[in-house]
Amino acid sequence: MRVLVTGASGFVGSRLAAALEQGGHDVRAMTRRPEDYGGAGTPVAGDVGDEASLRAALEGCEAAYYLVHSLGDQDFERKDADAARCFARAAAAAGVGRIVYLGGLGRDGDELSRHLRSRREVERLLGGSGVPVTVLRAGIVVGHGGVSWEMTRQLVAHLPAMVTPRWVATRTQPIAVADVVRYLVGVLDAPEAGGRVFEVGGPEVLTYLQMLSRVADIQNRRLFVVPVPLLTPQLSSRWLSLVTDVDLTTGRSLIDSMSNEVVVTDDAIRSVVPFDPMDYDEMVLTALIERARERRRQSGERRAGWLSRGARR
Numbered sequence: 001m002r003v004l005v006t007g008a009s010g011f012v013g014s015r016l017a018a019a020l021e022q023g024g025h026d027v028r029a030m031t032r033r034p035e036d037y038g039g040a041g042t043p044v045a046g047d048v049g050d051e052a053s054l055r056a057a058l059e060g061c062e063a064a065y066y067l068v069h070s071l072g073d074q075d076f077e078r079k080d081a082d083a084a085r086c087f088a089r090a091a092a093a094a095g096v097g098r099i100v101y102l103g104g105l106g107r108d109g110d111e112l113s114r115h116l117r118s119r120r121e122v123e124r125l126l127g128g129s130g131v132p133v134t135v136l137r138a139g140i141v142v143g144h145g146g147v148s149w150e151m152t153r154q155l156v157a158h159l160p161a162m163v164t165p166r167w168v169a170t171r172t173q174p175i176a177v178a179d180v181v182r183y184l185v186g187v188l189d190a191p192e193a194g195g196r197v198f199e200v201g202g203p204e205v206l207t208y209l210q211m212l213s214r215v216a217d218i219q220n221r222r223l224f225v226v227p228v229p230l231l232t233p234q235l236s237s238r239w240l241s242l243v244t245d246v247d248l249t250t251g252r253s254l255i256d257s258m259s260n261e262v263v264v265t266d267d268a269i270r271s272v273v274p275f276d277p278m279d280y281d282e283m284v285l286t287a288l289i290e291r292a293r294e295r296r297r298q299s300g301e302r303r304a305g306w307l308s309r310g311a312r313r
Contacts, residue, residue, distance in 0.1 A: 002026040002060055003188070004096075006048065006087075007067035009039060011145045012102060015181045016065060017041045023185060030057050048083035054090035063188060064091055066101045066126060069118075077118045084125035092129035098194055099126050100187060102180070105139040105173070105199060105262035113260055123197070132195040134187050136180070136269070139201060139262035140211070142283040143177030144290035153287070156215045156223060167258035168209040168225065173201030176283035179275075186273030198269040202277045205263050211280070218284055 003020055007013035008029030018040040021027045027041030034043035046057035048068050058064060066087060070076040091099055104119040106112050112120070119137075127133040140148045183200050187193035206214070209225060216223035278286070 001062045001188070002028065004028045004030055004044070004058055004061045004064040005041065005067070006030045006046070006065060008041060008043075009037060010067060011143065011147075012141070012177060012180060012184075013065070013067045014039050015143075015177060016067070016184055019181050019185050020188075025188075028057065028061060048087055049079075051086045051090050054087055055093055058090055058094035058096055061094065061096055063098045063100065064096050065184065066099055066122075069122075077114060077121070080118050080122055081125060084122040085128065088126050088129040088131065091131045096131055098188075099131050099133045100184060101126055101133055101135050102184065103135050103137045105137045105201070105264065106260045107265065110260055116260060116262075127195075134193045134195065135197040136183055136187070137197065137199050138175055138180055139172045140174040141177050141180055142174050142280075142287055144287045144294060146177060146287075149287055152211060152215060153291075156212055156219065156221060168212070169207050170258055171205050171207055171261050171263055172211070173205050173263045174211065174280055174283065175200055175202045176278040176286060178286070179277040179283075182275060183269060183273050187269075190272050193272055196268075198272070199264040199266050200269055201264040202280060202283065204280050206280060208258060214280055215284055218281060218288070 003025050005013050005017045005020065005027060008017045008027075009031055013029075017027050017029050021040045028044045029037060029039060029041035030044055030046040031037045032045065032047050034045050037043035044057045046053045048054065064087075066084075068083065070079040070083070088099075101123060103123050104116045106116045108120070123133065123135050140152075142149045142152075179202065180200065183198070187198070212225070213223055
């Protein structure tokens with residue numbers, strides 16, 4: 001099947017493009033700079049804000065994965081809504097049979113954060129032109145390079161003692177990025193998944209504090225936490241930007257969402273794509289190993305560069 005993957009150079013998209021290609025699919029990897037793309041699939045130019053480029057990128061595709069968002073932008077709600085409308089029109093014009101979208105967990109009856117409300121709006125807008133949409137809703141996705149995971153890892157690495165806000169007691173259901181990709185690939189070959197919303201998560205429901213503590217235990221670090229109920233989201237995001245490399249705007253959006261409980265309430269996906277997802281310790285170890293390998297690779301490339309420059313002198 002010919003499939004378009006938007007966000008193909010991103011945290012989830014890069015892994016998804018590789019998995020789809022390994023599964024025998026003809027992958028079109030959409031990027032604004034195809035000349036710089038080095039991942040799986042055939043690079044095609046496209047911008048979610050440019051409908052003409054989207055129609056060209058989607059030409060001949062039977063399905064499309066929508067994995068883009070503007071979370072680091074102050075005006076992300078408007079930008080994401082405009083992009084979803086544009087993509088929906090282009091997909092319908094190109095005759096795409098299905099869109100698969102990765103959204104966010106959270107009960108509709110709750111007072112959802114701006115971030116989660118925006119994810120729900122994107123779900124609705126993607127289906128606005130009549131193309132069936134399969135939605136996977138996830139909470140914290142754990143894997144090397146993921147913003148939420150990096151925030152967790154860096155907090156544990158940089159702060160043996162930390163003052164934390166109320167959101168550390170909020171429950172979430174983390175899932176490994178490899179398992180998210182497995183679900184994304186799996187629903188493509190499941191006709192019964194068309195037009196449905198699925199919730200995905202790992203086998204454990206944990207508070208953010210439990211997640212931090214487990215990461216500390218795995219790395220044999222001591223972690224001392226003092227919850228401060230009056231620490232506001234704005235102050236929390238500023239504190240986060242000081243001790244991690246998560247930018248202030250993205251951090252504020254993520255922290256706002258941490259007041260919402262994000263757990264799976266319907267496990268219907270398990271009958272459509274049956275497998276046993278990783279537990280939290282396994283996904284953390286996998287992310288840490290992947291990071292270590294990446295750092296060794298980068299170190300080797302730097303060393304080779306130094307040697308090459310030295311040989312030319």
